[in-house]
Structures are given as structure tokens and as C-alpha cells.
Amino acid sequence: MHSTSPPANDGLPARASEWLVALADHPEDETLRAGLQRWLAASPANRRDWEEMSALWQGLGEIGTLAGEDRGTTRERLPARRVRRRALGAAAGLAVALGLAFAWGPDLLLRLEADQVTATAEVRSLVLDDGSRVELAPRSAVAVDFSARERRLRLLQGRAFFVVAAGDRRPFIVATRGAEARDIGTAFDVATADDATEVAVREGIVEVTRPGAPGAAELRAGDWVRIERSGATGRGQVEAESVGAWRRGRLMVENRPVAAVVDALRPYFPGTVVLVGDRLARQPLTGAYTLSDPVGALRAVASAQGASVHRVSPWLIVIAGD
Known part of the structure; x- marks a missing residue:
């Protein structure tokens, strides 16, 4: 059973993807919305992560402005159940689409x-x-x-x-x-x-x-x-x-753009990997990565560049940077 609202303390979400799920669960919770605004104001990185993730979420299914911010447009305020249903429907639709795509190869x-x-x-x-x-x-x-x-x-x-x-x-x-x-x-x-x-x-x-x-x-x-x-x-x-070296389960790169390294790792992940940020994509990278653990390798790539990794679903990873 879910409580009627999440705790308004250290139990609040710490990442943009967690905020999105929490707000989809409790769209009417003013304490949660206030906590989000404090989290957004805490650092430019938080706000950047939120904007990237909310844009992705809304692209999967229009669910309104979960943050409750005034962006100069008027939106119908949906009942909590409809918001939650749309969010889950969008996520389920993505899962089905990705599943079919990779089942067919x-x-x-x-x-x-x-x-x-x-x-x-x-x-x-x-x-x-x-x-x-x-x-x-x-x-x-x-x-x-x-x-x-x-x-x-x-x-x-x-x-x-x-x-x-x-x-x-x-x-x-x-x-x-x-x-x-x-x-x-x-x-x-x-x-x-x-x-x-x-x-x-x-x-x-x-x-x-x-x-x-x-x-x-x-x-x-x-x-x-x-x-x-x-x-x-x-x-x-x-x-x-x-x-x-990939034949032995290793990806070895020297002074290669992050975009090229992510491209080399994509065939080992059973889903979609999205790289956000032109500057991040161009950054040079040198390293060795284990192909049997593509998620760990993608996290290592992001960590080397100070980028963030969002595991949106088992089939979708978003790597975001400047």
C-alpha cells in the first residue's frame, strides 16, 4: 500500500527520474511540489536534469506540467487517477514498443x-x-x-x-x-x-x-x-x-568522442541508450570497458565526464551532460 503522500523530509526523491514517478503517483501533493521547487533551486544541475527528464516523459505521453510551473500556457488540470494512468500508459507503451522492436531484431x-x-x-x-x-x-x-x-x-x-x-x-x-x-x-x-x-x-x-x-x-x-x-x-x-579486443569482451578506446564510445556500447544493451548534450558527445575519452556489463560501462563513461545516468526503465537509459 502507498501512503497518501511521500515523507516531506530526507525521504524525498534525490534524482529527476524519481521526482517524475513521485509526482505521477501524487500529482495533488502540495508538500511534494514544494519539495521539488526547493530541489530545483538547490543547484543548476538539478534543474537541468529535471528539464531533460520531464521533456522525455512528456514526449512519451502528455501529462501536463508536473512541477506546477507557469510556462505561459493554460492546461486542464487532470484528476490524479487520469494523470497516473497517462504516465503509466506512456511507460507501458514505450516498453511494448521497445519489446517488439528488439524481439523482431x-x-x-x-x-x-x-x-x-x-x-x-x-x-x-x-x-x-x-x-x-x-x-x-x-x-x-x-x-x-x-x-x-x-x-x-x-x-x-x-x-x-x-x-x-x-x-x-x-x-x-x-x-x-x-x-x-x-x-x-x-x-x-x-x-x-x-x-x-x-x-x-x-x-x-x-x-x-x-x-x-x-x-x-x-x-x-x-x-x-x-x-x-x-x-x-x-x-x-x-x-x-x-x-x-571486443571479441574478448573488452572495449578499448583511446581519445575517442563520448558519442562514438556510447555507439560502440549500444549493441550490448537490450534497449535504447539516449545521449543528451552536444558538448558531452564531443568530449574525448580513453578507457577500457567490460562489454558483458553494458550498464556498468555506460555509467563509467558518464562518470568520467561528470554526466548523469538515468535508468528510466529496464529498456531505456538516458545519459545527460552539458
Whole structure:
């Protein structure tokens, strides 16, 4: 049984997500509303967290201004039961939608185009007709197009690690929407996203080209290149042994934007991860994270940047910063 109102003391909520739930439970409680106003006034960070979380909550289902603030508009004051029902209905709707999305996995067109597709947190090892090996990361998809002239694979989504079999004279090519990696007897990692393709070499040599652009980037052990859809490129070096570390359950990053690190962790979390704040997204990050604990890894990423983490539901995490 719930009490008619929460305690007006140290038992008051301490985080924006907790305030939202408490107010949905007790929308008429003036003591609770007064406590929220004191909490908002206590620090700019509290107010920022509240604004971000309330915007997200209202986006799931219009439930009025729970804080009771005057924002220049007139809203009908809903009975407590209706407010609570809308809040729960919005949350339930989100849970059902996310559940259906991840039950079906990648969209049907991707499945029709791909030869192999992996689910959340699934790593799959493949042996190709020529003896080459492919390790497909979670939420990834690849199509194999071998012919008499070349061994071509299309990485349609996600990430894969390739160990190319020697002795076959046909070129071994991995293509994404933004680049092509041509193997010269090697082991290498390729990742693709909407905005860029990344290639890193563990051993041997790989030539990376961008369709329509002259020249090729030659990568050797420990080299990596990032080719953005805009045409911008970046290059660097890492320890060769760290290339493909995700296959051993570790994500190792060096001076990478927070947005890129969160993108790499998303396939291991069975739900949605929302990153709020352009400045936070651009911040450089170096670290090693355990992929078997994606929630812990996301909390570590946020902690390193002084950002906040809100576990809105088992299927939704919001990381918020400046």
C-alpha cells in the first residue's frame, strides 16, 4: 500500500527520474511540489536534469506540467487517477514498443539483404568458403558476394573482425556504404555506422579507399583510419593487440568522442541508450570497458565526464551532460 503522500523530509526523491514517478503517483501533493521547487533551486544541475527528464516523459505521453510551473500556457488540470494512468500508459507503451522492436531484431529489409545477422549481445563466428574467418559483433549484418574474380563482403551494419585465408589469389574486399578495405594477407577490424566507417589492422596490410576519391590509405599493424560520410578522414595508431579486443569482451578506446564510445556500447544493451548534450558527445575519452556489463560501462563513461545516468526503465537509459 502507498501512503497518501511521500515523507516531506530526507525521504524525498534525490534524482529527476524519481521526482517524475513521485509526482505521477501524487500529482495533488502540495508538500511534494514544494519539495521539488526547493530541489530545483538547490543547484543548476538539478534543474537541468529535471528539464531533460520531464521533456522525455512528456514526449512519451502528455501529462501536463508536473512541477506546477507557469510556462505561459493554460492546461486542464487532470484528476490524479487520469494523470497516473497517462504516465503509466506512456511507460507501458514505450516498453511494448521497445519489446517488439528488439524481439523482431534488425528490420526485415536488412535481414533479406544479409547472409548473417546478429542480435543484441550476440557474437557469431563464421568460416567462409575460402577458409577465411569472420567474427560478427552484436547487432551486425554481413552479406557475402564471392565470385570467380574477387572475394567481396558487404558489412551492412555494425562491426566485424576478419582473418583472411592465404593462398587464394582473388582480392579480399570488405565494403561499407562509405569505404572499401582491400586485404593484403592480414587480420583487421571494420566498423560501419550512419556517419562513418572505421578500419583498424591487427596484422598485415590493408588498403582503404573511399568511393569516388583518388588514392588509398595503406594501413599496417596498429594503424586505424576513420572515413566520414562527408569525406573527412582521421588516422591514428593503437597497440596492435588491442584491435578487435571486443571479441574478448573488452572495449578499448583511446581519445575517442563520448558519442562514438556510447555507439560502440549500444549493441550490448537490450534497449535504447539516449545521449543528451552536444558538448558531452564531443568530449574525448580513453578507457577500457567490460562489454558483458553494458550498464556498468555506460555509467563509467558518464562518470568520467561528470554526466548523469538515468535508468528510466529496464529498456531505456538516458545519459545527460552539458
